[in-house]
Amino acid sequence: MIEWSSFLIVLVASITSTAAVVSAYALGIRLLTVSGRTPIVTPAEFTDAITVVSPAEAKAAAKRAAKAAKKSPLTDGQKRAALLGAWACFAISAAAVLFGIYLIVPALHGG
Amino acid sequence: MELTLIVVLVIALALFFDFTNGFHDTANAMATPIATGALRPKVAVALAAVLNLIGAFLSTAVAQTISGGLIREGDDGVFITPELIFAGLLGAIVWNMVTWLLGLPSSSSHALFGGLIGAALVGFGVQAIDGSVVMSKIILPALLAPLTAGLVAYAATKLAYAITRRYDGKPDGRDGFRHAQVFSSSLVALAHGTNDAQKTMGVITLTLISVGLQPVGSAPETWVVVTCAIAIALGTYMGGWRIIKTLGTGLTDVKPAQGFASETATAATILASSHLGFALSTTQVASGSVIGSGLGRRGSKVRWRTAGRIGIGWLMTLPAAGGVGALAAVVALQLGTLGILVDTIVGAAVVGGIFLWSRRNEVSHRNVLSEVADSGRAVKIKRNPKPKKKVLS
Numbered sequence: 409m410i411e412w413s414s415f416l417i418v419l420v421a422s423i424t425s426t427a428a429v430v431s432a433y434a435l436g437i438r439l440l441t442v443s444g445r446t447p448i449v450t451p452a453e454f455t456d457a458i459t460v461v462s463p464a465e466a467k468a469a470a471k472r473a474a475k476a477a478k479k480s481p482l483t484d485g486q487k488r489a490a491l492l493g494a495w496a497c498f499a500i501s502a503a504a505v506l507f508g509i510y511l512i513v514p515a516l517h518g519g
Numbered sequence: 520m521e522l523t524l525i526v527v528l529v530i531a532l533a534l535f536f537d538f539t540n541g542f543h544d545t546a547n548a549m550a551t552p553i554a555t556g557a558l559r560p561k562v563a564v565a566l567a568a569v570l571n572l573i574g575a576f577l578s579t580a581v582a583q584t585i586s587g588g589l590i591r592e593g594d595d596g597v598f599i600t601p602e603l604i605f606a607g608l609l610g611a612i613v614w615n616m617v618t619w620l621l622g623l624p625s626s627s628s629h630a631l632f633g634g635l636i637g638a639a640l641v642g643f644g645v646q647a648i649d650g651s652v653v654m655s656k657i658i659l660p661a662l663l664a665p666l667t668a669g670l671v672a673y674a675a676t677k678l679a680y681a682i683t684r685r686y687d688g689k690p691d692g693r694d695g696f697r698h699a700q701v702f703s704s705s706l707v708a709l710a711h712g713t714n715d716a717q718k719t720m721g722v723i724t725l726t727l728i729s730v731g732l733q734p735v736g737s738a739p740e741t742w743v744v745v746t747c748a749i750a751i752a753l754g755t756y757m758g759g760w761r762i763i764k765t766l767g768t769g770l771t772d773v774k775p776a777q778g779f780a781s782e783t784a785t786a787a788t789i790l791a792s793s794h795l796g797f798a799l800s801t802t803q804v805a806s807g808s809v810i811g812s813g814l815g816r817r818g819s820k821v822r823w824r825t826a827g828r829i830g831i832g833w834l835m836t837l838p839a840a841g842g843v844g845a846l847a848a849v850v851a852l853q854l855g856t857l858g859i860l861v862d863t864i865v866g867a868a869v870v871g872g873i874f875l876w877s878r879r880n881e882v883s884h885r886n887v888l889s890e891v892a893d894s895g896r897a898v899k900i901k902r903n904p905k906p907k908k909k910v911l912s
Contacts, residue, residue, distance in 0.1 A: 451556020
């Protein structure tokens, strides 16, 4: 009937891979913020389901981020290390995307 | 044997099914990035269309196995005729149009299977259908897909928020997830393209084989691949805005980090399922992911009423598409060529009618989320409250 073992494998594989990718990217964002470069990405069209971001609000957010970065207790060296770590995390996420493409394109994995 | 009317009709109908498949499934990849504003609505559907087009050309190996063992074919079984494929496609298209009108994300593959099963039941009776295959390939996966994806997305959302949460009230940079959403949703769109256009290629090839225009077991012709790819891309570009609205805003309010978690969960689950041999429906995985991510974010609500409607839609898919397919098959088999014409005309009338009906309250890229945005403007909503540390007692 149904192959429960292959279903379990699928479940475990999806959870671990998703958790790894999401953690890597989230850690990257955390480190980026710590290094004083909080990403401010306003919605492309003001469609965000609840919070509608106006240009003024986006500016205010950037200001808050800059202020928080200024107050950071970290030394320049620590900030640089955090930034480096952030980029390493983003690189891991990018590698995951490439692996995804590799899995999708049959010509790449010979199936 | 040459190209007869029925073969031409089946090919036209298959391409139209491909088209409905495209706009039905845009939402799977693009509902959440549109909802969070990671991509402009028009850009998002254009991106999905291009990726579906590319995806359709990437793999062409699966096309012969479309009936997937559901219908017993071959020497000791039944031999499917173009008339029955025609009826099955009609059932699938009508159900796809109905669910689109209602804004319900439902699996196009299941609609196709349902239509073909209904037609085969009329043509050959109950022994044509392999009940255990229906159970293990369609019904159980339909229950497992949203559960799996929901669990994965729930865990991923929890992680994403836990890692970026700041207790000092300083900016947390979660906006940055919008950039990542572009990539995660693109992966879903590409994966979709490599699967779904294949189904139509399979149907057309099956038809050509069944009338002897193509040797048994041969690969789809180039023109079949090209037209199917274009049909699904066009459909995707049309954007099923009604379904995008349901998935993007109807189930839960999606935030960037949550959207990224849910898209990654969808992509990972689909890739894992297609590579580790346990096929799951893209639509059901995507819907499950959105619900799971809604459960995983503190302070977000899941609208279970909408989720329930979607679930009922899934339950109805097989019998409804099968019913229409069976009806069309009865007419086609009883009246012959005249029946095919009657089917075509009635089918066109139903599709046209649904389209006209949809114009009464059109949902397009202009207003897909505007109602929600308007209510956001009208009601001043508090900024996210400062997270409180859990006190261990």
